[in-house]
Amino acid sequence: MELHNQGRTKFMEFPYVSAPHKNLMVDLVSTVEARLDPQLFPCTLPHDVQSYHNHNGTSHASLHIRSGHNSSPIDFMLGSWIHCQLPTGGALNITSLSTYLNSSTDAPYFLIELIRSSPTSLVVILDLPPRKDLVLSPDYLKTFYEDTKLEAQRQLLEKVPEVRPYFSSSLYIRSVVSPTAIVVRIEAEAVERMEEIMGEHVHPVAKEVLRIWLEQCACVKREVDEAEKDYLQKRDKFVKTKTIEIDLATSLPRLFGQETADRVTAAIQEYFSS
Amino acid sequence: MELHNQGRTKFMEFPYVSAPHKNLMVDLVSTVEARLDPQLFPCTLPHDVQSYHNHNGTSHASLHIRSGHNSSPIDFMLGSWIHCQLPTGGALNITSLSTYLNSSTDAPYFLIELIRSSPTSLVVILDLPPRKDLVLSPDYLKTFYEDTKLEAQRQLLEKVPEVRPYFSSSLYIRSVVSPTAIVVRIEAEAVERMEEIMGEHVHPVAKEVLRIWLEQCACVKREVDEAEKDYLQKRDKFVKTKTIEIDLATSLPRLFGQETADRVTAAIQEYFSS
Numbered sequence: 001m002e003l004h005n006q007g008r009t010k011f012m013e014f015p016y017v018s019a020p021h022k023n024l025m026v027d028l029v030s031t032v033e034a035r036l037d038p039q040l041f042p043c044t045l046p047h048d049v050q051s052y053h054n055h056n057g058t059s060h061a062s063l064h065i066r067s068g069h070n071s072s073p074i075d076f077m078l079g080s081w082i083h084c085q086l087p088t089g090g091a092l093n094i095t096s097l098s099t100y101l102n103s104s105t106d107a108p109y110f111l112i113e114l115i116r117s118s119p120t121s122l123v124v125i126l127d128l129p130p131r132k133d134l135v136l137s138p139d140y141l142k143t144f145y146e147d148t149k150l151e152a153q154r155q156l157l158e159k160v161p162e163v164r165p166y167f168s169s170s171l172y173i174r175s176v177v178s179p180t181a182i183v184v185r186i187e188a189e190a191v192e193r194m195e196e197i198m199g200e201h202v203h204p205v206a207k208e209v210l211r212i213w214l215e216q217c218a219c220v221k222r223e224v225d226e227a228e229k230d231y232l233q234k235r236d237k238f239v240k241t242k243t244i245e246i247d248l249a250t251s252l253p254r255l256f257g258q259e260t261a262d263r264v265t266a267a268i269q270e271y272f273s274s
Numbered sequence: 275m276e277l278h279n280q281g282r283t284k285f286m287e288f289p290y291v292s293a294p295h296k297n298l299m300v301d302l303v304s305t306v307e308a309r310l311d312p313q314l315f316p317c318t319l320p321h322d323v324q325s326y327h328n329h330n331g332t333s334h335a336s337l338h339i340r341s342g343h344n345s346s347p348i349d350f351m352l353g354s355w356i357h358c359q360l361p362t363g364g365a366l367n368i369t370s371l372s373t374y375l376n377s378s379t380d381a382p383y384f385l386i387e388l389i390r391s392s393p394t395s396l397v398v399i400l401d402l403p404p405r406k407d408l409v410l411s412p413d414y415l416k417t418f419y420e421d422t423k424l425e426a427q428r429q430l431l432e433k434v435p436e437v438r439p440y441f442s443s444s445l446y447i448r449s450v451v452s453p454t455a456i457v458v459r460i461e462a463e464a465v466e467r468m469e470e471i472m473g474e475h476v477h478p479v480a481k482e483v484l485r486i487w488l489e490q491c492a493c494v495k496r497e498v499d500e501a502e503k504d505y506l507q508k509r510d511k512f513v514k515t516k517t518i519e520i521d522l523a524t525s526l527p528r529l530f531g532q533e534t535a536d537r538v539t540a541a542i543q544e545y546f547s548s
Contacts, residue, residue: 133410134445134449135509135512136508136509138446141445141446146445151445165439171419171420171425171453172408172415175409175415179449180445234410235409
């Protein structure tokens, strides 16, 4: 528990991002924990995975993973932040929270990733990624994407003048997200305006998407037969493996050196491949 | 053959759209026919399906469908245009070309749809819709979407200042398209500028996407085993049924009256459900 508490405190500091950015992340993590805490084990990652950095101290990161109990539909929640100074003098900051479900339910995951490449430039990825081929699953599409009115949230953010659609360079990532995914780039003229957009637009939308996920995905009982369970396990594992490959395999060694990257990736893989 | 020739001549007139819009459609249809003609039967749709209109003559449409030979991977090509006067005094014009493959191959389809709600406002949907769940098929994604450099075509059009991403109101349609789909709205300040964009930007991009489809999808032999064939048949049929439901089921009766809508839908369904 000591390991958990120390790591959690460091993780929740989000020390390199703006106050509204930190507020948003702390609010989301706290909301997930408040609702799901009885179903979650403490974080048991080793100290040097909960917090790690590169040799010369220009890159610094925190990772917080909590598994769900066996009786819970929660597979695990994964929170992280990464900070790295850029050779240009600026810094790249990525904060993320994702919650994965196990195959006792086919409900979508929750995912938010905020990629801040400067104090006035932000990419937001906010989605409930589906766990089935939506083309073959119109009922699933209706239940989790139409009836939940997720599109209204996407449109709310789209109306902010500084918000533009963003296209991930990875076609695989584009395929993984849902048709109501919020995948946008925000370019503000001034730092104050970016903080205002974060607090007044990104925050409430992210909060509402998380509320929809908690109430209509994570906490709803679904009937899943054995064949579907096999399918979900196969597809989930496939997505997680590809995500590690795309997100971490090249960037972590570059930012933190091979040794640290190997240690962190191995720790994440334990959750992703179980 | 007489039925085919008469219908084709009318279809190729595209009488209600601008010269560059017509040029594009005629070019695409002719290119498909030039390459695939030996594999295609003539159009055997009845006269009153090849060309139809509503009672008071405010809506007018043409449909041209050619099946592929049994030995061909082409299932059928479907070209159409729809013109309808709007109560506001303007007109809605939709022109489209889609080419479907059968289950002897898993290669993507080709699809272009141009929806012109005024002489200065156009929605373009241009894509090679995949026939598999891309999340589970990274090799397929690589072969047909990465190696073909389709993304470069999407980016070419994205650079035109009047071009904005477009979000279909149907979440199902959003799910059907590929991660390199061109789904954009073009709003020009003047008719001349729209015609320039159509001729200088939309036309070459559409031509190139069709070339990629002809050379790297339609005319490439793929190994498809029996289980995959069953899967493709099921998924293809599902997509086509849903597409009719979304595209035609409500709009055709509204534009042409129930009787004509039933006649046209029944004719299309014969191809879509075989």
